[in-house]
Every structure is written in C-alpha cells, then in structure tokens.
Amino acid sequence: xxxxxxxxxxxxxxxxxxxxxxxxxxxRLWPLSRADAxxxxxxxxxxxxxxxxxxxxxxxxxxGEQRIMVVTGRAHRAAVESQLPSLTDPNVVLESxxxxxxxxxxxxxxxxxxxxxxxxxxxxxxxxxxxxLPLFQSAVREAAAAARAGYITTIGIQPTEPAVxxxxxxxxxxxxxxxxxxxxxxxxxxxxxxxxxxxGYLANGSYLWNASMxxxxxxxxxxxxxxxxxxxxxxxxxLAEAWDxxxxxxxxxxxxxxxxxxxxxxxxxxxxxxxxxxxxVIPGYFDWDDVGDFASLAxxxxxxxxxxxxxxxxxxxxxxxxxxxxxxxxxxxxxxxIGVKDIVVVxxxxxxxxxxxxNAQRVKAVVDxxxxxxxxxxx
Amino acid sequence: xxxxxxxxxxxxxxxxxxxxxxxxxxxRLWPLSRADAxxxxxxxxxxxxxxxxxxxxxxxxxxGEQRIMVVTGRAHRAAVESQLPSLTDPNVVLESxxxxxxxxxxxxxxxxxxxxxxxxxxxxxxxxxxxxLPLFQSAVREAAAAARAGYITTIGIQPTEPAVxxxxxxxxxxxxxxxxxxxxxxxxxxxxxxxxxxxGYLANGSYLWNASMxxxxxxxxxxxxxxxxxxxxxxxxxLAEAWDxxxxxxxxxxxxxxxxxxxxxxxxxxxxxxxxxxxxVIPGYFDWDDVGDFASLAxxxxxxxxxxxxxxxxxxxxxxxxxxxxxxxxxxxxxxxIGVKDIVVVxxxxxxxxxxxxNAQRVKAVVDxxxxxxxxxxx
Numbered sequence: 001x002x003x004x005x006x007x008x009x010x011x012x013x014x015x016x017x018x019x020x021x022x023x024x025x026x027x028r029l030w031p032l033s034r035a036d037a038x039x040x041x042x043x044x045x046x047x048x049x050x051x052x053x054x055x056x057x058x059x060x061x062x063x064g065e066q067r068i069m070v071v072t073g074r075a076h077r078a079a080v081e082s083q084l085p086s087l088t089d090p091n092v093v094l095e096s097x098x099x100x101x102x103x104x105x106x107x108x109x110x111x112x113x114x115x116x117x118x119x120x121x122x123x124x125x126x127x128x129x130x131x132x133l134p135l136f137q138s139a140v141r142e143a144a145a146a147a148r149a150g151y152i153t154t155i156g157i158q159p160t161e162p163a164v165x166x167x168x169x170x171x172x173x174x175x176x177x178x179x180x181x182x183x184x185x186x187x188x189x190x191x192x193x194x195x196x197x198x199x200g201y202l203a204n205g206s207y208l209w210n211a212s213m214x215x216x217x218x219x220x221x222x223x224x225x226x227x228x229x230x231x232x233x234x235x236x237x238x239l240a241e242a243w244d245x246x247x248x249x250x251x252x253x254x255x256x257x258x259x260x261x262x263x264x265x266x267x268x269x270x271x272x273x274x275x276x277x278x279x280x281v282i283p284g285y286f287d288w289d290d291v292g293d294f295a296s297l298a299x300x301x302x303x304x305x306x307x308x309x310x311x312x313x314x315x316x317x318x319x320x321x322x323x324x325x326x327x328x329x330x331x332x333x334x335x336x337x338i339g340v341k342d343i344v345v346v347x348x349x350x351x352x353x354x355x356x357x358x359n360a361q362r363v364k365a366v367v368d369x370x371x372x373x374x375x376x377x378x379x
Numbered sequence: 380x381x382x383x384x385x386x387x388x389x390x391x392x393x394x395x396x397x398x399x400x401x402x403x404x405x406x407r408l409w410p411l412s413r414a415d416a417x418x419x420x421x422x423x424x425x426x427x428x429x430x431x432x433x434x435x436x437x438x439x440x441x442x443g444e445q446r447i448m449v450v451t452g453r454a455h456r457a458a459v460e461s462q463l464p465s466l467t468d469p470n471v472v473l474e475s476x477x478x479x480x481x482x483x484x485x486x487x488x489x490x491x492x493x494x495x496x497x498x499x500x501x502x503x504x505x506x507x508x509x510x511x512l513p514l515f516q517s518a519v520r521e522a523a524a525a526a527r528a529g530y531i532t533t534i535g536i537q538p539t540e541p542a543v544x545x546x547x548x549x550x551x552x553x554x555x556x557x558x559x560x561x562x563x564x565x566x567x568x569x570x571x572x573x574x575x576x577x578x579g580y581l582a583n584g585s586y587l588w589n590a591s592m593x594x595x596x597x598x599x600x601x602x603x604x605x606x607x608x609x610x611x612x613x614x615x616x617x618l619a620e621a622w623d624x625x626x627x628x629x630x631x632x633x634x635x636x637x638x639x640x641x642x643x644x645x646x647x648x649x650x651x652x653x654x655x656x657x658x659x660v661i662p663g664y665f666d667w668d669d670v671g672d673f674a675s676l677a678x679x680x681x682x683x684x685x686x687x688x689x690x691x692x693x694x695x696x697x698x699x700x701x702x703x704x705x706x707x708x709x710x711x712x713x714x715x716x717i718g719v720k721d722i723v724v725v726x727x728x729x730x731x732x733x734x735x736x737x738n739a740q741r742v743k744a745v746v747d748x749x750x751x752x753x754x755x756x757x758x
Contacts, residue, residue, distance in 0.1 A: 359718035
C-alpha cells in the first residue's frame, strides 16, 4: 500500500532529516478535532488514511523512513505509532506538555545536531494537505540546497486566491544559490490579512502563502533561536545532551521542559531571520491547504463546487434536499438537511456543531466558551 | 396537580361527551414525532406534560373525567393510558389500523349513540395547543347549544395573521340559536391558501381558521356520514352494535374495520353539511395552534420573538452564538450553533434534522424519502 503511494524523485536528500511536529489539536475543527483526537489523526480528504500518515508518505522519498522524527504529546504516542509502523524509537520525541513550536522544533534540531553535526532538517506540519507531490518534493530539494548554503529556508505557496485565512510571505530579490535556482530573499512575514489587503498582495505578485515549512541546517536554526531567546536555547541544548542517555532524559525533561518559554517559531526564527536577510523562500506551485477550518474542509472535499454538499464519514447516512456545504458524520445517525446553504454540520457521538462556511473561523470561540463553562468532557 | 390546572366554568355540559382522536404521527415534526412517539405524546410547549394530557385537562371541566373517549392505535394504548390514568376502559377505542377521521370519530359517535341515545359529542384533536381556557370552554358551551339545536357545529379560530398553514372557514349570516348567541352559518371550507389569498381572507373579515373541532348530536353526525357514505355508516353502526359485547367485538373489528373507507371527516361531514346549511360555527377568540411544523413550534416557544433561539428538551446543552430558530434536543449531546438564523435543529439519538423555518413544511417529503429508501428504522 505505502509503496504505491510513494513518488520517488531521485534518491533521498543528503544529510537531510524530516521533522514532523504533531501537536496542535485544530480547535477550529471542533467537535471533529479533540484533545484526544487531534486534527492530524483524522482522514480529512477521503484518502483513507490520516493527515499524519499522508505527511509521512510524502517525506519518505526525501529523507528515507529512518530519518523522519515526530514530535508529539505523550498522550498521542500510541496513536502516532500505530499510524506510522516504520517510525523508530529514537525518532519519537514526546512532549510532557505542549510548549509551542520553538520548543518542539528546536528540541528536534538540538537532538539531531547532537547526534549528527551538520544535519539539515526540514519541519513540516502533520496536518496539512498537499497535492502534486513531484512539485512539493522538488521544492524541498531546492530548499535543502539553500539550507546547505546557510539560509534558514521556507517554502511559500503561490497564492491562487486572496485567502484571508493564511499568513503571507513578502519576498524580495532573487538569491543566487547553487541547486536552488528559484530561491528568493524574504522581505517580511505578514499576519492573516483582511480581504482588501489580501487582494492587494495578489495583485502585487510578490507574496506567497506561509505554509510553516522550515528547512535549514540544525545548527543555524539553533543559532537563530539563541540570538533571540538564549535561555530557551540553553534549555534545548541541555535537553539534547541528556536525550540519548536513558538515565538522564527523564530528570532533564522534568526539570527543563515545563520551564521553556512557549513561543511560536515564527517569532524566534522566521521573522528575525527575515529582517536580518538570513531567510530564503522557495516558491511552491503544488496544491496546499492547512485545512484551518470547516470552510476550507468543505472546499477541499467538494471539488471546488460551491453548490455541492461534501460528506465526510465512512458510515454517513445523509439525506440532502437542496442543501450545500459539508456534513461530517462520526455517528451512524441519519442526517437530513433541507434547504440549508453553505451549511456546516459536524455530528459526533457527544457533540453537534451547526454553523455556516462564513462563520467557520468562529468555531474556536465556541471551544473557548466550552472551556469556560466547564463542558470539558466534549473538548 | 391536575386539580390546579382545571379552570372550571360552571358544571359539565349536559349529555355531553368529549372525543379525542389520537391518531396522527405528525410527520412534519420528524424526527421528534415518530410512529412509536407521535406528536400527541410530546410536550411541545414546555408545560411539563404531553399535548394529549393538556387536551384531556381542558376537556375535563366540560364533560367530566368519566365522559372523555379516546380513539387511538393499538400500539399507543399503554402510552395513552399512562398519560391519562383516569381514562376508563369503556372510553378507550383502539384502532387495529388507521382508517382516517371519519372512521375514528364516526365509530366513537356510533358507540356513544348506542349507549346513550341523543348524546352530544365534541371531537378535539389530541395534538393542538390552546391557551386562554375560559374562552375555549365558553366557545364549546355555545357550540354544544348549537349542536343541541340540531346543527353540526364547529369552532373557528379568529385569525391573527394571514397563515398559509391552516384551512379556513368562510362564514355567512348570524344564526339565532338559544344559548349560542355568536353562532354563524358556515358558507364553505377553504383549503390552505397561498399568502395573497390568506391576506384577502384576513382583509375580508368573514374567515376563521379551521381547528378541526366538531360538536354535534351523535345521531346527526352519523346521519351526515350516511348521506354521503352509506356503506361506511352501516359498517360503523354494525361495529357499535357489537362493541360492548366482548364475544362480538373482536370478530366484528376484524371483519369490518379494515374494509372501512379511509376518508377525512371534512369530506363526509363538514363540507356537505356546510353546503346544505346544516353547519354552524362559533368564533373562538382563544390562542390556538395545530403545531403543524417546526416553524410553528419555534414561534410557539420563542414568545413570538423572531430573533430568539427556542430550546426544547429537558436535558438540552445548547451553546448559541448569534443564532435564532429552534433546537429540539432529545440527546444529552452538546449542541453548538454559530451564526445560523431561523434554523431548525432536531437532535435525537438516531436521527438529526437541520433545516430552516422557511423549509419546515418540506419535512414530510424527507419522511417520504426515508420510507422509499428503506430507512424505516428511524421513522
């Protein structure tokens, strides 16, 4: 099965290691995504396998099965290992509690650099959807070449519409890097824009979507963290030093991990490196989506036809009369929709969500409200 | 409890018997209403008791507990008896299968006339909602007086809006009947109109809503049936003759009941009697609703405020953000609504309905589709 899905484009990249941070719950996909069933453990594309497994499959040709590290929560260990039977024990990094992406990716970088000085790492979210793998893989190969030349490198997606749900990368001049002919200097990162701003970005032409992919030498990544957060770096290095010693790891984790600053890698690495001219971007022309909310999920599963009703769920029993949008069925209940347009219905055994595509971003607020009201049983 | 709810307006009406046909499932309220949980067995008003029990309670002051007959399906016997502990055995008429309202009400009339010649009967649906009981009871008292004078009598509701979900009664001249000062001759019955027609009715001023209440001498009702459907009448008389003999009832039912014509009492009694000038109407100024669909249920439970979200269900856990309409919760699931207006969500253990008030009348079509597709487990 796995063999068939691999599209090998040449040999694995030299000295390259893939890192998959598998942490986020995906609150905007509640009640499908939960603390105990995060987004990366769902099949959101009808591919028949989880997003995590899809991610693994597209990285194998780039780094080889032995060189993919997964950073995840202790609670997800069993689920992750059952999804990825080829994942080896040294490649599983378990977080005792979430400390955001600088700690997660930084720890992977520190462990790998300690084991193999000079290694190049590429970190790729566990819960994104990518189509057209040859284009993805060639972008990563270019990014690895730029990383080898010393750049912190990202892959930015060529926008196809003025999306307001993604961050943007503003690029500048072309860089001249051997093996990375399309590399560009990154001028700055932009937060999720409003529609007018997004339309401006698209018209301008020198903006790409930020897909949270970072490829760099591990030592360069750590250096960048150290420049901005020296205390965080020293914690990571200390952890990495102890990591492969069974007697030392546990105590080091207990002492150091909970005290690490919670901060996204965007602020500790991406933005400062861009400002300092140390960040390169490879434009990606493959299809990419972070499946950030149910509007995105509906679009992804309806083949782009807005009038259609997308149905997700193996045992879905859906009866639709003049309705469009998406139904996610995790129960075996009969679901009837009559005359509801752009609707989002997510039906799980203990929680039901009814909203519209337009309101999809507001789902997170409901999750927050459920926390406040103590309805944590359904989170 | 029951005692408190009774608003006794004088003594019971002389020689009067109430009949409650409790038959219809209420398909437009699926998946709340089902074959095994028809509309009349639900609390749709938040009163804390079923519509059937509400109906019983408002008839007790008019006829007394010993003089209320319930015609229902065999399958509902236990549920009906548990709702109405004072219902006596001779007052339970069980249908082996549904044969529509002429058979149901006609059989009750025939049995009661056989037991007590000259009895006046009033038939009242088991699943309507009525508020302002003193006005209801005084209308029934007037209707009974008109019935005693020989009229087939109905109570028509003074319209408060151009409703398209109800039938209408067009009335003519005032009748001079002792004890029934507001009695009017009925000119004709009108099917559910379109909006323009309904607005015309309201502007005209001589139209009332048809609430399917019929009050008449039992013998006059039977006479009316016999004029139009002599075979149906002879079947009913034969059944009534055998009814109170335990040895004869079963065989008579098996032989006669399944062969009775299925036809609504509107066609066998109301319309022909109106055409012949034998039908009187008492205008009713009480609040009445047949709760025909979820739009009506939403209105009934939101106090008329269109911006509100009505919530029905004892254990409902509903979180609403900028939503309006109605949620019926029969599970203990958390239900979250975000930005959905005029929505109808009906959440039951095995079926879920999502529609809008505007589409409420189309629910029946879904039930029909479920029948056709063999999903009878949820009907």
